[in-house]
Amino acid sequence: xxxxxxxxxxxxxxxxxxxxxxxxxxxxxxxxxxxxxxxxxxxxxxxxxxxxxxxxxxxxxxxxxxxxxxxxxxxxxxxxxxxxxxxxxxxxxxxxxxxxxxxxxxxxxxxxxxx
Amino acid sequence: xxxxxxxxxxxxxxxxxxxxxxxxxxxxxxxxxxxxxxxxxxxxxxxxxxxxxxxxxxxxxxxxxxxxxxxxxxxxxxxxxxxxxxxxxxxxxxxxxxxxxxxxxxxxxxxxx
Numbered sequence: 203x204x205x206x207x208x209x210x211x212x213x214x215x216x217x218x219x220x221x222x223x224x225x226x227x228x229x230x231x232x233x234x235x236x237x238x239x240x241x242x243x244x245x246x247x248x249x250x251x252x253x254x255x256x257x258x259x260x261x262x263x264x265x266x267x268x269x270x271x272x273x274x275x276x277x278x279x280x281x282x283x284x285x286x287x288x289x290x291x292x293x294x295x296x297x298x299x300x301x302x303x304x305x306x307x308x309x310x311x312x313x314x315x316x317x
Numbered sequence: 318x319x320x321x322x323x324x325x326x327x328x329x330x331x332x333x334x335x336x337x338x339x340x341x342x343x344x345x346x347x348x349x350x351x352x353x354x355x356x357x358x359x360x361x362x363x364x365x366x367x368x369x370x371x372x373x374x375x376x377x378x379x380x381x382x383x384x385x386x387x388x389x390x391x392x393x394x395x396x397x398x399x400x401x402x403x404x405x406x407x408x409x410x411x412x413x414x415x416x417x418x419x420x421x422x423x424x425x426x427x428x429x430x
Binding site for chain 2: 208211234236244245246248251261292294296305306307308309310311313
């Protein structure tokens with residue numbers, strides 16, 4: 203069966219420090235991968251998505267970047283965190299097939315507090 | 318462009334009462350519609366989805382939703398609320414030719430004994 207892992211589960215970082223959040227998917231190959239941010243009262247905002255190694259699409263301009271160094275690994279980074287980067291970050295994946303794209307599977311999330 | 322509106326950021330019901338969470342969408346192409354549930358400090362779990370076919374769809378935990386094209390709605394219902402239903406619920410839409418989901422802002426459901 204397929205599983206998705208995110209770590210760390212919680213993170214407290216000072217303003218101006220770097221960030222690296224990791225997401226990995228097991229049990230499937232060539233998944234489509236997504237990073238979302240959830241801010242209080244604002245729902246989920248799609249930040250990045252990737253259809254393959256090294257292929258990253260950014261949805262909104264921001265202080266963050268994403269990379270996909272391996273087929274099932276998706277990394278969210280920042281060189282210098284801002285207070286506004288605080289939130290709950292969720293990774294998700296879908297199968298790379300026309301029919302199976304209907305369902306996104308989510309990781310457990312990382313709660314980031316920037317102080 | 319597609320969008321989703323969830324009416325009511327908070328809904329409170331008594332245990333055993335009807336649950337109704339509202340979702341309206343905007344889409345220029347036939348939509349695919351989803352309801353996800355999020356328990357505290359967890360990721361999202363799919364409750365149910367509508368793609369094509371029968372407009373009344375049944376999901377997990379006794380929830381169901383009806384796609385009404387004329388009303389551009391996809392409201393989530395459950396006949397009898399249980400304490401374990403307390404969570405945040407998100408409606409989402411995407412078109413048939415993209416993977417991207419557009420989420421609503423969520424509705425937090427509280428269930429009182």
